[in-house]
Amino acid sequence: MTYRNFIFSILISIYSSTFGQKVTYNAIVDTSNLEVKQVQKLFENYIHSRPDSIYNNPYWSDSDKQKRGHFDILFGEFQPSLYMGFPIHVLSIKSQNDTYTIKAMFSSCNQDNKPYVLAIMNFIAKKENNEYKLFNFLNYGRERWNKKKIGLVTFFYPLYHQLDSIKANKLNAFSFDLCKNLNVTPTEYDYYFADDFDELQQLKGIDYYIGMGGEVKPTGRGGNYRAFCGGMGENYFHEPFHILLGSNFKCHLWASEGAATYFGGSRGQNLNWHLTKVNSYLKANKNVDLSKMLILKNLDEYTDFRYAIGGFIVKLVFDKGGWDLLKQFLNAGYSDNEYYLSIENYLGVSRNELNKYLREQITKEVTRKSTTR
Numbered sequence: 001m002t003y004r005n006f007i008f009s010i011l012i013s014i015y016s017s018t019f020g021q022k023v024t025y026n027a028i029v030d031t032s033n034l035e036v037k038q039v040q041k042l043f044e045n046y047i048h049s050r051p052d053s054i055y056n057n058p059y060w061s062d063s064d065k066q067k068r069g070h071f072d073i074l075f076g077e078f079q080p081s082l083y084m085g086f087p088i089h090v091l092s093i094k095s096q097n098d099t100y101t102i103k104a105m106f107s108s109c110n111q112d113n114k115p116y117v118l119a120i121m122n123f124i125a126k127k128e129n130n131e132y133k134l135f136n137f138l139n140y141g142r143e144r145w146n147k148k149k150i151g152l153v154t155f156f157y158p159l160y161h162q163l164d165s166i167k168a169n170k171l172n173a174f175s176f177d178l179c180k181n182l183n184v185t186p187t188e189y190d191y192y193f194a195d196d197f198d199e200l201q202q203l204k205g206i207d208y209y210i211g212m213g214g215e216v217k218p219t220g221r222g223g224n225y226r227a228f229c230g231g232m233g234e235n236y237f238h239e240p241f242h243i244l245l246g247s248n249f250k251c252h253l254w255a256s257e258g259a260a261t262y263f264g265g266s267r268g269q270n271l272n273w274h275l276t277k278v279n280s281y282l283k284a285n286k287n288v289d290l291s292k293m294l295i296l297k298n299l300d301e302y303t304d305f306r307y308a309i310g311g312f313i314v315k316l317v318f319d320k321g322g323w324d325l326l327k328q329f330l331n332a333g334y335s336d337n338e339y340y341l342s343i344e345n346y347l348g349v350s351r352n353e354l355n356k357y358l359r360e361q362i363t364k365e366v367t368r369k370s371t372t373r
Contacts, residue, residue: 021047021083025090036093039100039125042132043090051075052083061133069224073136073204074121076223082106082119091120100125101137103207122205137205142192145203152176155234156192158199167234174237175244178263181323182330184248189225189240197230204228217302218268237264249330252339254294258310259330262318266307271315272369274308279366282359290355294336312362317346 023044030036046059051072056065064071075081091103102123108116124135148155148163151172155163171191179186194200197219201209218231222239229236241260245251262271281299282288288296296305317329325346332342340351349357 021085021088023047023088023090026092029090029093035095036100038132039093039102040090042125042134043102043104043123046134047083047088050083052081059134061128061135063128064136064139069226071136072134073138073224073226074123074206077204077206077209078119082121086118098126099140100132117208117210119209120207122207124205138203141203141205152186152188153240154188154190156190156203157234158194161194164234171235171237171240174235174263175240178241178244182245182248182327184244184246187225187244187246189227189243191227191229191234191240193229193233193236195231197228200228200230232268236268238266240264245330249327250333251330252332252334252336252342254306254310254339255314255330255332255342257304257306258312258314259326261307261311262314266304266311267302269302271308271311272366274303275312275362276366276369277303278305278308279362282362290358291351291353293354293358294339309358309362312358312365313343313347315365316361320347 025031025040029040031040042059046057049057049059051057052075054070057071060071070076075083086106086108089105089107091105092101094101094103102125103120104123105120106118108118122137124137124140125132126135127133142156145156145158146161146163148157148168150165150168152175153168153172155168157163175189176186192200192203194203196216198212201212216231218229218236220227220229220232220236220239222228222242225243227236227239227243229239238260241264242256245256245259249256260266261274265271266274277299282290290309293305293309296309298304299308314326314329318326321328329342329346332338332345340354343354344350
């Protein structure tokens with residue numbers, strides 16, 4: 001189960017025990033300080049101002065609103081949003097050079113009344129036009145990181161890392177080529193990378209989140225013209241693919257994730273690596289019906305069926321008709337019915353033939369790749 005699916009299931013299971021977005025404070029927060037009280041009021045006002053809705057929120061900084069994407073980058077970190085009503089406990093409000101850092105714990109209680117911490121996140125509060133406003137922690141965290149712009153891509157990376165210019169230029173070239181081939185306008189974006197994805201979470205202001213811990217593994221996430229890639233260096237193409245594809249196509253999730261995996265891999269591994277695992281799984285599980293493949297989720301913590309099988313379907317489309325056919329496939333619609341219909345239209349395979357067809361083609365592809373190494 002992926003991190004997003006994991007947190008979704010946890011949140012839904014405990015949502016019934018929440019009764020509104022209540023904000024409380026640790027005793028160490030100095031509520032006698034006038035400036036601190038203003039920051040407190042600002043944070044409470046924001047939490048109670050429908051922050052999970054997109055509008056010109058009066059409590060967030062205008063400078064962040066002028067940037068592309070949702071002004072609060074923590075908004076899209078969790079599905080569903082943590083702003084949907086979970087109790088918040090402010091652990092500390094720390095000041096430095098007229099800038100305040102609000103450390104807030106989002107949590108709930110299990111049925112046995114034991115606390116369950118969902119996330120601990122940091123917000124920045126400082127004056128803008130003589131009035132306190134909230135800012136993304138990322139703006140301040142990245143000031144202590146290296147920065148290098150190459151073409152469309154602005155790279156942010158830790159001080160311990162030396163930029164590999166060859167890989168960085170490959171990512172920029174990939175970005176330009178992809179836009180050219182898909183006939184979309186090239187767009188600049190930020191690419192954050194580190195050895196461990198948790199470093200990137202902390203850079204965004206997330207000290208803890210459900211699913212944190214365990215084995216360090218390659219992980220990526222993208223959105224709002226920002227790619228965050230842990231353990232994959234300068235040229236992980238998967239997340240930039242999503243950013244550049246953007247809203248230019250009416251694209252089903254399996255088509256979008258499949259194309260990103262076909263061109264950019266997943267978890268730092270190429271499509272064939274994941275497809276080999278899927279092939280073994282399908283051989284051992286004859287009862288799995290690929291005519292209903294959209295109900296499939298994760299094979300394991302590294303391989304997702306959407307990415308592997310979806311990526312293979314994109315490969316079949318691309319092999320058949322190149323970029324022109326792929327553009328049609330990626331623009332075939334968002335619904336499940338439209339996705340199945342697009343496979344029939346562009347590959348000539350009806351839904352009731354999918355199980356047999358995909359099993360045979362996946363085996364052929366894996367076998368072909370293994371004999372050509």
